[in-house]
Amino acid sequence: MKHLLRALLFFVLALVAWEALFRAKIWSPVLVPSPVSVGRYLYEAAVDGTLWDATLVTMRRLLLGYGFGIALGLPLGLLTARFRIVKDTLGLVALGLQTLPSVCWVPLALLWFGQSETAMFFVVVMGTLWSMIIATDNGVRNVPPIYARAARTMGSSGLQLWFRVMLPASLPYIVSGMKQGWAFAWRSLMAAEIYVTILSGFGLGNLLHYGRELNAMEQVIGIMFVIIVIGLLADKILFSPWEKFLHRRWGTAK
Amino acid sequence: MTLSTELQSETPSKLSVQHISKRYRSGGREVHALDDVSLEVGEGEFICLVGPSGCGKSTLLNIIAGLEFADEGRLYTAGAPITGPGRDRMVLFQEAALFPWLDVLDNVLFGLKLKPGLSGAERTEVAQFYLKLVGLEKFTKSYVHELSGGMKQRVALARALAPNPRVLLMDEPFAALDALTRQQLYGDLQDIWQQHRKTIVFVTHNVREAVCLGDRVALFSPHPGRIKEQFTITLPRRRDINSIELARYAIEITAALKGDARPSDEYAI
Numbered sequence: 001m002k003h004l005l006r007a008l009l010f011f012v013l014a015l016v017a018w019e020a021l022f023r024a025k026i027w028s029p030v031l032v033p034s035p036v037s038v039g040r041y042l043y044e045a046a047v048d049g050t051l052w053d054a055t056l057v058t059m060r061r062l063l064l065g066y067g068f069g070i071a072l073g074l075p076l077g078l079l080t081a082r083f084r085i086v087k088d089t090l091g092l093v094a095l096g097l098q099t100l101p102s103v104c105w106v107p108l109a110l111l112w113f114g115q116s117e118t119a120m121f122f123v124v125v126m127g128t129l130w131s132m133i134i135a136t137d138n139g140v141r142n143v144p145p146i147y148a149r150a151a152r153t154m155g156s157s158g159l160q161l162w163f164r165v166m167l168p169a170s171l172p173y174i175v176s177g178m179k180q181g182w183a184f185a186w187r188s189l190m191a192a193e194i195y196v197t198i199l200s201g202f203g204l205g206n207l208l209h210y211g212r213e214l215n216a217m218e219q220v221i222g223i224m225f226v227i228i229v230i231g232l233l234a235d236k237i238l239f240s241p242w243e244k245f246l247h248r249r250w251g252t253a254k
Numbered sequence: 255m256t257l258s259t260e261l262q263s264e265t266p267s268k269l270s271v272q273h274i275s276k277r278y279r280s281g282g283r284e285v286h287a288l289d290d291v292s293l294e295v296g297e298g299e300f301i302c303l304v305g306p307s308g309c310g311k312s313t314l315l316n317i318i319a320g321l322e323f324a325d326e327g328r329l330y331t332a333g334a335p336i337t338g339p340g341r342d343r344m345v346l347f348q349e350a351a352l353f354p355w356l357d358v359l360d361n362v363l364f365g366l367k368l369k370p371g372l373s374g375a376e377r378t379e380v381a382q383f384y385l386k387l388v389g390l391e392k393f394t395k396s397y398v399h400e401l402s403g404g405m406k407q408r409v410a411l412a413r414a415l416a417p418n419p420r421v422l423l424m425d426e427p428f429a430a431l432d433a434l435t436r437q438q439l440y441g442d443l444q445d446i447w448q449q450h451r452k453t454i455v456f457v458t459h460n461v462r463e464a465v466c467l468g469d470r471v472a473l474f475s476p477h478p479g480r481i482k483e484q485f486t487i488t489l490p491r492r493r494d495i496n497s498i499e500l501a502r503y504a505i506e507i508t509a510a511l512k513g514d515a516r517p518s519d520e521y522a523i
C-alpha cells in the first residue's frame with residue numbers, strides 16, 4: 001500500500017511538472033503537447049473506436065505470430081536438446097538468428113510477401129521462434145539429471161520420459177523463454193507496423209506513424225502510452241506471476 | 255492382479271554381484287572405480303556399504319540399479335541377469351529427487367502408473383497405503399517445496415516402495431537430514447523392513463548408521479574400489495543408534511576403516 005501510494009504520488013507530480021513545462025512555453029506546443037490534450041486524444045479515439053480497432057488488429061497479429069512461433073519453437077527446442085545433430089545445425093542457426101533484431105526481417109518480409117498480413121506474421125514469428133527454441137533447449141539441459149535417473153528406475157523411458165519428466169521439469173525455463181519471446185515479438189511487430197502500412201488493418205504502430213505524419217504529437221504520445229500499458233500488462237500480469245510461481249515450486253528460483 | 259495381492263510384499267530377491275570392474279575415463283585420467291567386486295546379498299537381507307569418499311559405493315549401487323554398466327562382471331537378481339533399470343529394484347537417492355510439478359500423491363503414483371495390471375482406483379489406494387506407512391497420509395495434496403527434508407525422503411521412500419520392488423537400493427538417503435529426523439527414520443525404516451521384507455543395499459558414510467541398520471556391513475577401500483572386510487551384526491532388532499553394544503561394533507569397524515584412511519577423512523562414530 002505504501003509503495004502504491006508513493007508510485008501514485010510520483011506520477012501525479014510528473015504529470016504536474018509536464019503540464020507546467022507545457023505552460024511555460026519553452027518549446028512549441030507541437031513538440032510538447034499538454035497532458036490534457038493527450039488525454040483528450042485518447043478519450044476521443046476510444047469513443048470513436050479507432051483505438052480499440054487498432055489494438056485489436058495489433059493483438060490479432062501478435063497472438064497469431066506468437067502462438068505459431070511458440071508452437072513451432074517448443075518441439076524444435078526439444079529436438080535440439082535431444083539430438084546432437086539438431087543441436088549442431090538448427091541450434092546454431094537459432095543462436096545466430098536470435099541475436100538479429102527482428103526488425104531486420106522486415107525488408108525481407110516485404111520482398112517475399114509484399115505489404116500483406118503474411119509479412120507481419122512472418123516478422124512476429126521470426127521474433128518469437130528463435131528465442132523459444134533456445135529457451136526450450138536450455139531448459140531441458142538445466143533439468144537435474146537425477147530426475148531422469150529416478151524416473152528410469154520406475155520404468156520410464158522414451159517418449160514417456162520426455163513428456164512426463166523432461167518437459168515438465170524444464171517448464172520454468174520454457175516460460176521464461178515465452179516471456180522473452182513475447183517481448184521480442186511485441187517489439188518487432190511495433191517496428192513493422194511503423195515501417196509498413198497494410199491496407200487490411202491499421203494497428204497501433206500505424207496510428208503512431210500517422211500521428212507523426214499529421215504532426216499530431218498528442219496522438220504519438222497517447223499511442224506510445226497505450227503501447228507501454230499493453231507491454232506492462234503482458235509482463236506483469238501474464239508472465240511474471242506465472243514465472244515466479246513456477247521457479248518457486250520447482251525450486252529453481254534464482 | 256487384485257489389490258490384496260498387490261499390497262502383499264513380493265518375496266525379496268537374492269542379489270548376486272560377481273567380479274564387477276568399472277573404470278571411468280575423464281580428461282585423459284582414468285579412475286578405477288571398482289576392481290573385481292563380488293557380493294552376495296541374501297533374500298531379505300539388509301546390507302550396508304561403508305567406505306571413504308570415492309571408493310565406488312555409489313558406482314556399485316548404480317550398476318545394481320541398472321543405471322550404469324560394469325566393464326566386466328555379472329549381476330543377477332533372483333537368478334536373472336541385470337540388463338537395465340527395473341521395477342524389481344527401486345532406488346532412493348541422497349536428494350529425494352521428487353518431481354516438483356506433481357503433488358505428493360502423484361509422485362507416489364508416478365511409478366505405479368507405469369506398472370500394468372492395476373486400475374486407477376487401485377493405484378490410488380496402493381499409493382495411499384504407502385503414504386500412510388511412512389506417516390504422510392495427511393500430506394497427499396502437498397507439493398514438494400512445502401515439505402521438510404525428512405518428509406521429502408519419506409515420500410521418496412513411499413514412492414520407491416509403491417511398485418512393490420524386491421530390492422531397495424539406498425544411496426546415503428539420510429545424509430542431508432538433521433540428527434533427530436534421522437533417528438526417527440532409522441526406527442521407521444527398520445519397522446518397514448521387518449513388516450515388508452525387502453532386500454536392502456544401503457550406502458552410508460556413517461558407521462553407526464550402518465551398524466544400526468545392517469545385518470551385515472561391507473567395508474570398501476579406495477583406488478581401486480574393493481571390498482576390504484565384512485562384518486556381521488548380530489544385535490537384536492529394533493536397534494537404537496545410541497546403544498552401547500552398537501557403539502562397540504562401530505568402534506571396531508571404524509578402526510578397521512582407519513587402516514587405509516587418509517588423515518583428512520573423517521568418520522562419524
Ligand SMILES: Nc1ncnc2c1ncn2[C@@H]1O[C@H](COP(=O)(O)OP(=O)(O)OP(=O)(O)O)[C@@H](O)[C@H]1O
Nearest residue numbers: 278279280285287306307308309310311312313314
Ligand atoms: N561419471 C563419472 N565419470 C568419471 N568418474 C567418475 C564418474 N562417477 C564416479 N567417478 C569416479 O569413480 C570413483 C568412485 O565414485 P563413487 O561416486 O562411486 O564413489 P562413492 O564411494 O560413492 O563416494 P562418496 O562416498 O563420496 O559418494 C570416484 O573416484 C569418482 O571420481
Ligand SMILES: [Mg+2]
Nearest residue numbers: 311312313425
Ligand atoms: Mg556416493
